[in-house]
Amino acid sequence: MADELIVDIEKRFSSGFVVAADWSAPMRGGAILVLFGPSGAGKTTVVRSIAGLERPERGRIQFAGDTWFDADAQRWTEPQRRHVGYVGQKPALFPHLTVRANVEYALSDYSPTERARRGDEMLALVELAEYGDRYPRELSSGQAQRVALARAIAPQPRLLLLDEPLGALDAPARSRLRSLLRSVVERTGISAVLVTHDRTEAIALGDQMVVLAEGRVRQVGPVLEVFRRPADLVVARSVGVESVVPARIAGAEDGLVLLKVGDATIRAVAVEPVEDIEIDRQHPDVFACIRAEDVVLQRAAPSNASARNHWSGRIVGVESEGAIERVTIDCGFPLVALITRQAREELALTTGAPVVAAVKATAVHLVARS
Template sequence: MTGARSLDVALRQSAPIPLDAAFSCEPGEVLALVGPSGSGKSTILRAIAGTYRPTEGLVKVGRATWFDGAAGTHVPAHRRRVGMVFQSYALFPHMTALGNVTAGMGHLPPAEREARARALLDLVHLSGLEARRPGELSGGQQQRVAVARALGREPEVLLLDEPFSAVDKATRQRLYREIAELRRVLDMPVVLVTHDLDEATMLANRMVVLHHGRTLQAGTPEAVTHRPVSAEVARLVDMRNVFEGTVLGHDTDRGVTTIGWAETTLEAGARPELAVGTRLSWVVPDGFVVLHRRDRPSRGERENPVAGTVDSLLPIGQTAHVTLRPAHAPGLPLHFSVPLHVARRNGLAPGVPATVSLLGSGIHLMPAASGAAPAPDGSIPGVVTPG
């Protein structure tokens, strides 16, 4: 159990939708639920809101119990102080923006509702548009009305269900900035469901990775995306450089653990608790794959150098996404990104030789992939590596 006004969730059931999820969210914190379609994100949100009743578990907000499967407690949705923002906005089309916000204020005396609604519309930067109906507002403006209406309920918990997926990219970026500003004044737990990892990383203080209704990892976005607890989590958060290896030894004086990868050796941060000979999975974020520059030596180019041939180069904006086939293991491509001007300066193109360093500080060691038999080439059975 966490703070006096925190949200605590633990849900379990085997059918019809498998669930084995547990997390907490503090007031003022944004917690992102991430995972592929069918991972149970929206079901968990509905269980918090009270529109879905799981078989077992607990949903508590502060000292109030909204759901307790063992005790048979299930507070109906209309009695839970929850603010909900949907991807489809769910605004009343015949009402003005002001009317939509005041519609959720049944708990306030009628004389107080309009002033409060105007204050909330001002908070979401819609002052002056109170009289417009949803059809007269842009997608981003409609989403702001939906946020103001959710806050108008004075909720104990704010739930955001894919709230930005229905707007264009430019509008989404503006909404990100506004929500990031807004969360500084929100004194309630905020749970965000999203399939967009960049969105989760930008907006959330912590994230929970779900798969088949099961919590695989919870932590800060940086911890989850750079130090996943398993190869499964690494793949779910779109880490592309996921491989297998074997512990070869430890050098406590230098603070390194040496691993074997295919026909080469790599040095990672010290993990002396791993016995020599242990099979493991390892990952290196593409930001820790450093290109050796042709015009001058790269910093740390002696650190885990890997030579190979460029297999593909995809420019996206001013960034070049590169796939390198290592000379010692062409079937295990490495992926990294560099500014497009760096790629051009170094003549990167398919078929061109190149060398990178895998920075030891970024190599993260994990338990071997579940059910993965030792693979002589260092790959993870069942994992299809792009490129």
């Protein structure tokens, strides 16, 4: 069952910056809505307003039919009564309480046995069953963030709000928590809003995506859709013009990973992050991300070139962005290339023209989707 989240808020800051976010989206249990945007876009203001930690000047917020905020009707629901789980960039664990007491903090209404059982369950969920007696200062930042996640989920919130929860972590901890986050959300069936400015995170975790830039909502849609078809230049700049191709790992060849998309083969280097690739052996579905700047267009396949990927296809669209043009190619999968207008005119690349797209294996970025 999908609960509708309706956000239509406006908040002014003394600096003159205005956040005016307006969107609504069905929140499916176990699925993640990504609130995406560059730093300073107003993402945190929006998510804190949903949590009830900040109060906008105008507008309304509704979730699953409940009005949490309505400026016109002067309605305001205290954060205590919204039943949301909130995890920020910092774990914010209570330093005077043990890990277990942190996780069970919101379970005062439970009987002692029920509370302990729920605490065990939550600690196991975030893979910290052995850490209950420790104090927050004895944890790594990744472990602390997992405790914060367990604490937020323990009282069974209706909505989980994650404000850049991976932002303060180093790369290995981030990668680990990322896959844990996905499985926790799926297993608990909670709807979640994830704030991030990281494209990898958005692609790996998100189902739906709301793009926020300069305080305004620019686009709402499925994550892949937004990456493939940014609504405007601002979105394209903030998400990065990128082709995201769902692919399947087919094998390896000379240290390169071979991916299959229909009949086409993509060669990629499994440099970064190796552990993601290992996950993929069991779940061979990945996303191959190719930045539009890295795609070279030619009229015919060269006899010898360093690029490992050569895909023949046809041009299906050309959009001008001044001196730069955005060319969409169908080569078994949709691929976007950014080239200069001069180059396009020289090569006579118009819609319908055959073309060969070349991409170095090192320019193909793999994102695991567990």
